[in-house]
Amino acid sequence: MPSWVRLRCGLAPRALAALAVVLVLGVVFAVQHFRAGRPEPVPAPQLAGGAPPAPGAAAPGPSPGPPPTREPTGRIVVDVSGKVLRPGVLHLPAGARVADALRAAGGVKAGTDLAGLNRARVLTDGEQVAVGVPQAPGGPAPGPQGLTGGGAQGGGPLSLSTATVEQLDTLPGVGPVLAQHIVDYRAEHGGFRSVGELREVKGIGDRRFEDLQPLVRP
Numbered sequence: 001m002p003s004w005v006r007l008r009c010g011l012a013p014r015a016l017a018a019l020a021v022v023l024v025l026g027v028v029f030a031v032q033h034f035r036a037g038r039p040e041p042v043p044a045p046q047l048a049g050g051a052p053p054a055p056g057a058a059a060p061g062p063s064p065g066p067p068p069t070r071e072p073t074g075r076i077v078v079d080v081s082g083k084v085l086r087p088g089v090l091h092l093p094a095g096a097r098v099a100d101a102l103r104a105a106g107g108v109k110a111g112t113d114l115a116g117l118n119r120a121r122v123l124t125d126g127e128q129v130a131v132g133v134p135q136a137p138g139g140p141a142p143g144p145q146g147l148t149g150g151g152a153q154g155g156g157p158l159s160l161s162t163a164t165v166e167q168l169d170t171l172p173g174v175g176p177v178l179a180q181h182i183v184d185y186r187a188e189h190g191g192f193r194s195v196g197e198l199r200e201v202k203g204i205g206d207r208r209f210e211d212l213q214p215l216v217r218p
Helices: 003-009 013-036 098-104 176-189 195-200 206-215
Strands: 075-082 088-093 128-131
Touching (some): 075 098, 075 176, 098 128, 195 206
Parallel strands (some): 075 128
Antiparallel strands (some): 075 088
């Protein structure tokens, strides 16, 4: 440092040297602080698995799943006859099974043989379920659905134990009212064991019985 500065300020050489060091450090600190305060550009992160979406492009939504299954709605009407506690016409929800119809009819009577009756099968509207009704010798065997048929094969006599109201209505002299009487008698007595029992049905006299006898079987 020039001698005139030392003389004018009245400072010792050591004090001047320390002051110079402080000034240099201050300048260095100011430069570092200025550089650290400048913002630096940060690159945008890359998306994993591919290029970033173009501006304005819609993001892909979730893939649609399988369509929901629809449960059957409405109600059906079925006729449960034979060896149940409360036989008759029942109104059940659509999709009901044979087991549901048996429960709605009060259950099966003790000792009833349910072999061949598929209790897991889904019912259809207007169907008849005959429970424990004996088959006449040589009559048609129960179908794969576990229900007995209404009439004999090949246009033979109509089975009184399994025929529906509509089938009985086709017999000569039998209208819908008398056909319903036959079905009610069958439900109350667990079927027909002989054609002669037809005389006990309300509305069937001797003359009508003679007309129906060759056309029906138990």
